[in-house]
Amino acid sequence: MKKERSALTFRRGDAVAIAGVILFALALMGYYLFFFSAGEASVARIYQEGQVVRELRLDRDVEFVLEGDFRNVVTVQDGKIAITESDCPGADCVHSGWISRPGRSIVCLPNRVEIRLEGGELTDDDVDAVVQ
Amino acid sequence: MRTKRLTTMAILTALALALSWVERMIPLELIIPLPGVKLGLANTVTLFALYQLNLPSALLILIARCLLTALFSGNMTGLAFSLTGGILSMLVMTLARHSRHLSVYGVSVLGAAGHNCGQILIAMILMHSTYIWGYLPYLLLIGTACGVATGAVSSGVLRALGGGKHHYA
Known part of the structure; x- marks a missing residue:
């Protein structure tokens, strides 16, 4: 019961997971913008x-x-x-x-x-x- | 299958369908104009099923929900997206659940990320285009925000309804 409850409150690991996903997204975005949007769109x-x-x-x-x-x-x-x-x-x-x-x-x-x-x-x- | 479990699963499927429908009334795509952006309210049901029932039940509810949504909307392309996204998301959430460092919030966020990756994967296959992954970072960022929101909802629901385990089985 106690273990079940603790699975429902925000933990430090959650923050790490969120930060991880955000960092991954930003890295992908940077990579995409850097390599795929150079130059003029003609x-x-x-x-x-x-x-x-x-x-x-x-x-x-x-x-x-x-x-x-x-x-x-x-x-x-x-x-x-x-x-x-x-x-x-x-x-x-x-x-x-x-x-x-x-x-x-x-x-x-x-x-x-x-x-x-x-x-x-x-x-x-x-x-x-x-x-x- | 016991009658109680069957009934619980039927109710959860109906609830997931209703949530998908309610969600369509929230015009999220007007604020964030990307294909496939949604709140993911129905994921609350998946999370509930994963925590309170078991993986096979949660998977069955998910598949039933996707098939019925496609049937009601007549959108067969949508079926490929929701099934791939949903199954990948469930896979990630099942693994994430076993981490003692993660609560339902983290599980929900990682599930959303899995869903986004599934969507992009199927889009790349259907459109024969690898460039589509340029959308992934944007989907991930929005998905994370929505994942925290659904995580909060799930936490509240599980707190209120989740007594001992297999209470609903």
Whole structure:
């Protein structure tokens, strides 16, 4: 009974576990930001099911629809990109808002879509290498 | 299976379903716009089952909850996420529970972290994208905060309802 109770009050070990998870998260974040967001974002690559379905430059305003299990409206405006409309459940992708910095991405899990901002040039030859 | 245990498990499954539903009314994704962010209230039920029943019961409740949620919402992608996250989370919590240094708070936080890792893992598989792990740190930070909250709730619930062990079995 006494042992059971003590398992319910906050202990020092809990603080260590919390600190551990937070440190791990910060380390991952640092690693990701350092290695994956260098340079200028010049190209937005749109992946569906892991395949590049479209590449576009952010300096040209455009709006189009991505069909899949659901329907995402993708908008490029003033060097930023967003999913502005979606009929997927939750519409987290729309809530993600506008992105413009390299390394950032917008994900629509229900539609299996990822929009990723990357550096580099717009080249079709590059596509196969990116897809692996 | 004894009738009492069966009834307890059925009630806990229903409670977990109700909590998942209530949770959807809290628009956490408006404050933190990341896919898969949620409070994890239903984890209170999992914790309760782990502490008061046993691992097989807790696992059965979890699977029943995931299947029924998917059935009600019609979201089969969601099923893959909740099952992978839930099972990984349960694995971590079962191990963490045996540490004498951790209370239900620590177990809950580590369980949330396990859930987040499971979510990212399944996202990487479903989307054939390894880049998705860039979301993991953000999920972990939010998950830790939510884990402390669910830990506090579980602590309160177990304090109030948890008499001797196997009281509900």
